[in-house]
Amino acid sequence: MTGITPHAAMVQRDALTDELLAVRCLLGEPAAFDELVHRWHEPLWRYTRSLLPDEQVAADALQDTWLRVLRSMPRLRDPARLRPWLFGIARRSVMDRLRDRYAQRTDNTAELSDVADEYAHADASLTAESEHEERQTVRAQLHASLDRMPVVDRDVLVLFYLQDLSLAQIAEVQDVPLGTVKSRLSRARRTLRHLMTHTETLP
Amino acid sequence: MNAPTISPESVRARLATELSLPSRVGYTSLLLISLSGAALVGELLLNEKALPLRTQLAFGALLLICAAWCAFAGWVLTQRRVLYAQHHVVAARMAIAFSLVFIMGTVIVGVQRASGTTWLLAPAVGVCMLVVGLLRLRVGRRRVAALTKRRAELEAALRQETYT
Numbered sequence: 001m002t003g004i005t006p007h008a009a010m011v012q013r014d015a016l017t018d019e020l021l022a023v024r025c026l027l028g029e030p031a032a033f034d035e036l037v038h039r040w041h042e043p044l045w046r047y048t049r050s051l052l053p054d055e056q057v058a059a060d061a062l063q064d065t066w067l068r069v070l071r072s073m074p075r076l077r078d079p080a081r082l083r084p085w086l087f088g089i090a091r092r093s094v095m096d097r098l099r100d101r102y103a104q105r106t107d108n109t110a111e112l113s114d115v116a117d118e119y120a121h122a123d124a125s126l127t128a129e130s131e132h133e134e135r136q137t138v139r140a141q142l143h144a145s146l147d148r149m150p151v152v153d154r155d156v157l158v159l160f161y162l163q164d165l166s167l168a169q170i171a172e173v174q175d176v177p178l179g180t181v182k183s184r185l186s187r188a189r190r191t192l193r194h195l196m197t198h199t200e201t202l203p
Numbered sequence: 204m205n206a207p208t209i210s211p212e213s214v215r216a217r218l219a220t221e222l223s224l225p226s227r228v229g230y231t232s233l234l235l236i237s238l239s240g241a242a243l244v245g246e247l248l249l250n251e252k253a254l255p256l257r258t259q260l261a262f263g264a265l266l267l268i269c270a271a272w273c274a275f276a277g278w279v280l281t282q283r284r285v286l287y288a289q290h291h292v293v294a295a296r297m298a299i300a301f302s303l304v305f306i307m308g309t310v311i312v313g314v315q316r317a318s319g320t321t322w323l324l325a326p327a328v329g330v331c332m333l334v335v336g337l338l339r340l341r342v343g344r345r346r347v348a349a350l351t352k353r354r355a356e357l358e359a360a361l362r363q364e365t366y367t
Binding site: 009012013016017019020023024025026027028029030033034036038041042049055056058059062063066067069071072073079143203 | 207218232
């Protein structure tokens with residue numbers, strides 16, 4: 001594995017493990033579903049919980065996510081796409097609940113679908129190495145500020161920094177073009193920086 | 204962030220119920236039986252000329268009931284108890300077995316009791332069901348073979364990664 005960093009090797013191994021799990025599930029092997037739940041329950045819980053303020057609603061969303069996963073798994077054509085596919089399902093389950101919960105406040109969900117590309121220029125220069133280092137730094141800040149961020153920013157930051165999804169995978173999860181993900185991420189970083197600065201200046 | 208209020212064990216238990224094979228076999232049987240029933244009743248309605256109106260109405264109602272069960276089982280198998288690759292192979296084998304029994308039954312009854320060629324309609328429907336079953340078996344086997352091959356490749360790649 002010459003020329004591959006330990007982080008890249010780990011990412012590659014994770015991708016292979018996920019694809020193997022998806023293939024075994026597609027074959028209909030019951031043990032593979034147990035392993036799928038074992039591997040992805042916590043990450044999906046962290047994702048749904050980070051977007052839904054109510055713990056019970058987040059638990060409902062998680063349960064619903066697993067049922068949807070089971071029922072739509074045979075339609076997963078490319079097993080290598082398991083990770084974005086899982087988060088895409090979890091996101092739809094969360095959005096359904098947000099819609100129900102904030103039916104009178106449509107701004108959040110509308111924002112999730114229609115963020116303009118005005119910040120698209122900011123992230124194009126990230127290399128794989130700098131991206132990894134940057135993820136580590138922002139991750140620590142994110143944990144402290146997550147609850148105070150708008151849902152639209154939380155969504156993209158959690159997927160990128162806490163769940164380690166690539167920009168292309170997030171585009172797949174959110175069903176939007178890559179440029180839109182970049183603009184959302186850029187805007188979310190600004191919001192996070194603003195919150196951090198604001199917090200640091202507090203007595 | 205707190206641990207999930209819903210445990211992985213409870214999710215696994217729920218998914219195990221959803222994934223149970225008897226449930227899938229049950230709905231596949233329901234689909235095949237209702238399909239065979241619809242074919243038989245439809246054939247009787249078409250071929251029996253001198254049926255009283257009441258009998259025709261009763262057969263019509265039976266045909267509707269069979270079609271409704273067919274639609275219900277089809278919906279369950281595509282939306283609720285979905286079939287995975289190996290389940291498709293099992294379902295196709297069941298369909299082939301059902302079709303063969305159906306064809307043999309209709310041929311035996313037709314040869315013994317009917318005159319002319321109109322009795323051939325029911326076995327013809329059975330042959331169509333058999334062809335569909337064979338095609339589904341072929342598609343299912345190919346899918347299983349492709350997934351099994353990919354599984355072996357991935358397992359080999361992961362083993363290699365472990366050793367290097």
